[in-house]
Amino acid sequence: MAAHHPSEESLMAYAAGSLSEPMALLIATHLALCPGCQRRSLDYETLGGILLANLPPVEIAPDCLQTVLPRLDNEAGMAADAEARAEVESGPARDHPAPDDPVLPQPLRDVIGGDLRSLPWQWVMPGLHMADLRLGRPPTRTRLMRIRAGLALPRHGHTATEAVLVLAGGFSDEYGRCRRGDVRVSDPSVTHRQVIDADEDCLCLVVADGPVKLTGILGTIVNRLKAF
Amino acid sequence: MALDKAMERNRDSERESGVPPAGSRFDDLLRAVALTRDRTAFAELFRFFAPRVKSYLMRLGVDAALAEELMQEAMIMVWRRADSFDPRQASVGTWIFTIARNKRIDALRREKRPTPDPADPALSGDPPVSAEARVAGAETERRMRRALEQLPAEQAELIKMAYFDDETHSMIAAKTRLPLGTVKSRLRLALGRLRRTLEDIV
Numbered sequence: 522m523a524a525h526h527p528s529e530e531s532l533m534a535y536a537a538g539s540l541s542e543p544m545a546l547l548i549a550t551h552l553a554l555c556p557g558c559q560r561r562s563l564d565y566e567t568l569g570g571i572l573l574a575n576l577p578p579v580e581i582a583p584d585c586l587q588t589v590l591p592r593l594d595n596e597a598g599m600a601a602d603a604e605a606r607a608e609v610e611s612g613p614a615r616d617h618p619a620p621d622d623p624v625l626p627q628p629l630r631d632v633i634g635g636d637l638r639s640l641p642w643q644w645v646m647p648g649l650h651m652a653d654l655r656l657g658r659p660p661t662r663t664r665l666m667r668i669r670a671g672l673a674l675p676r677h678g679h680t681a682t683e684a685v686l687v688l689a690g691g692f693s694d695e696y697g698r699c700r701r702g703d704v705r706v707s708d709p710s711v712t713h714r715q716v717i718d719a720d721e722d723c724l725c726l727v728v729a730d731g732p733v734k735l736t737g738i739l740g741t742i743v744n745r746l747k748a749f
Numbered sequence: 750m751a752l753d754k755a756m757e758r759n760r761d762s763e764r765e766s767g768v769p770p771a772g773s774r775f776d777d778l779l780r781a782v783a784l785t786r787d788r789t790a791f792a793e794l795f796r797f798f799a800p801r802v803k804s805y806l807m808r809l810g811v812d813a814a815l816a817e818e819l820m821q822e823a824m825i826m827v828w829r830r831a832d833s834f835d836p837r838q839a840s841v842g843t844w845i846f847t848i849a850r851n852k853r854i855d856a857l858r859r860e861k862r863p864t865p866d867p868a869d870p871a872l873s874g875d876p877p878v879s880a881e882a883r884v885a886g887a888e889t890e891r892r893m894r895r896a897l898e899q900l901p902a903e904q905a906e907l908i909k910m911a912y913f914d915d916e917t918h919s920m921i922a923a924k925t926r927l928p929l930g931t932v933k934s935r936l937r938l939a940l941g942r943l944r945r946t947l948e949d950i951v
Contacts, residue, residue: 529940530911530933537912538850539809542858563839564947567886567893569850570843572912578800579807582817586795589821590788593828 523555523702527684532558536565543657543728546632547686547704550726553626554702624689624724632656633665637724640665648672651727661730668692668723676714681731683707690723692716712736775841776887783831791828794841799824802849808913809853819856823849839886896946904939911936 527535527548534540535548552559582588621635633640633654640652648669656663660681668674670690684706691700694713699705707713717723775797781790802823806816826848834844897905907921914920918936922929 528937529944530936533908533912533940538854539914561944564889564893566839566847567843567889568897568908569912570840570846571890571894571897572909573798573801573805573846573849574842576801576804576808579804581800581803581820585799585817585821586792589795589824590792592821592825593788593791594786 523551523558523700523704525697525699525703525705526555526558527551527704528706529561532562533565533568536562537569541657541661543654543661543663544684546628546656546663547684547726547728549628550626550688551686551702551704553628626688629688629726637665642667649674657728661728664727664729666723666725666727668717668725670717670722671719672717674715674717676712676736678712678734678736679707679709679729679731680734681709681729683727683729683731683733686726688724688726690721691718692723693718773887776836779827779831779834779841779844782828783834794827794845795824798827798842798845802845805846805849805913806853811853811856815856819852820849823852826852836886840890841886843886843890892947892950895950896943899946899950900939900943904935904942907932907936907939908943 531540531544531548535545535552540548548562552562621630622637625633625635625637640654642650642652645651649672650667652665652667654663654665665688666685668690684704685699687699687701687703687705689701691698691703692715693699694715696705696711696713700718775794778787778790778794781787782794799820803813803816803820806819807813811819823845827845830848834841838844839847897908900908910921910924911918917929918932919929921927921936922932925932927935
């Protein structure tokens with residue numbers, strides 16, 4: 522069970538539909554792994570229903586209901602709807618034959634497909650690869666990060682908010698231990714040095730509004746390498 | 750007799766808030782739509798929800814013409830998906846809210862909103878919430894209403910503003926003339942209190 526969870530604010534924003542696409546993906550993926558947060562986010566959907574019912578009604582087109590009634594059983598619409606529903610129930614049709622990787626919860630699979638190997642992995646430093654998922658608007662970047670078991674990352678800070686969701690393996694730092702399902706949000710006040718668990722490679726989904734800022738001599742070198 | 754009085758009180762509170770009581774009436778209407786394709790029932794749901802769904806969309810910055818169109822699509826979906834409504838999971842209001850919300854997101858992104866699938870084989874750890882363990886949607890709504898009522902007025906107001914704001918909360922900061930950091934920390938406090946209040950309500 523996850524030990525580190527998204528904030529109540531993020532759960533509310535997810536339920537309200539106001540999160541950016543990358544953050545919505547990160548939260549949805551966490552919810553798939555965390556029934557407790559799933560329940561909490563349903564509470565916020567309930568709140569949305571209450572607030573919707575309390576909103577002052579605005580004027581709608583006077584013939585609106587008359588326009589809508591004949592469209593209710595429109596056959597083309599029903600067919601498209603049935604198709605959409607089948608898709609929701611069985612997942613979108615995929616053209617890649619590779620078996621779905623069990624490490625990827627469905628919200629993430631819907632975005633990147635089921636095969637981790639098919640992603641555009643790039644080497645960042647020894648033991649660390651990243652794949653850009655090309656989701657969201659700059660400066661936000663959405664990436665998967667794969668880090669070798671046992672690796673100690675250079676100490677670094679953050680130029681902007683960065684949210685990390687652990688999908689496999691785990692890491693420890695000054696703030697505790699993170700494993701599959703855990704969410705860690707770092708703002709610019711956070712500087713840390715993560716050590717990857719020794720028994721398994723670590724796979725994370727990372728949504729960052731700005732690059733990390735490496736500290737120390739090694740950091741200076743890596744900062745230069747990091748032109749990627 | 751007691752029942753009459755309770756119904757009378759119910760009607761009073763309905764008049765006061767302008768909002769009908771949650772639960773039974775909307776449930777019945779939606780059930781009629783699902784089971785007998787009852788257009789009169791649909792029309793009644795439409796009269797209540799359509800102007801509010803449009804209001805919700807416009808509040809989020811959708812222009813009036815698009816809001817009208819998305820509202821119509823959302824209401825048509827209410828008709829077509831009525832049979833998938835599960836009163837154990839959500840109240841009618843909550844269900845219609847999620848339809849309207851997803852319509853807006855689809856219109857913005859032309860992509861599906863990421864949502865977890867309870868049948869997902871990649872799920873691990875705790876078992877998914879079972880149907881029996883789930884509180885009925887109307888019950889969840891009742892508890893949330895009470896929790897909101899018990900919150901200090903300014904905290905409830907802040908939560909309402911934040912709900913229909915974007916995630917940066919800069920609109921609230923502008924409206925309240927508070928620094929952004931203060932808005933964020935007050936919202937955190939208010940949501941913490943809402944959560945604790947909700948958990949105390951039986």
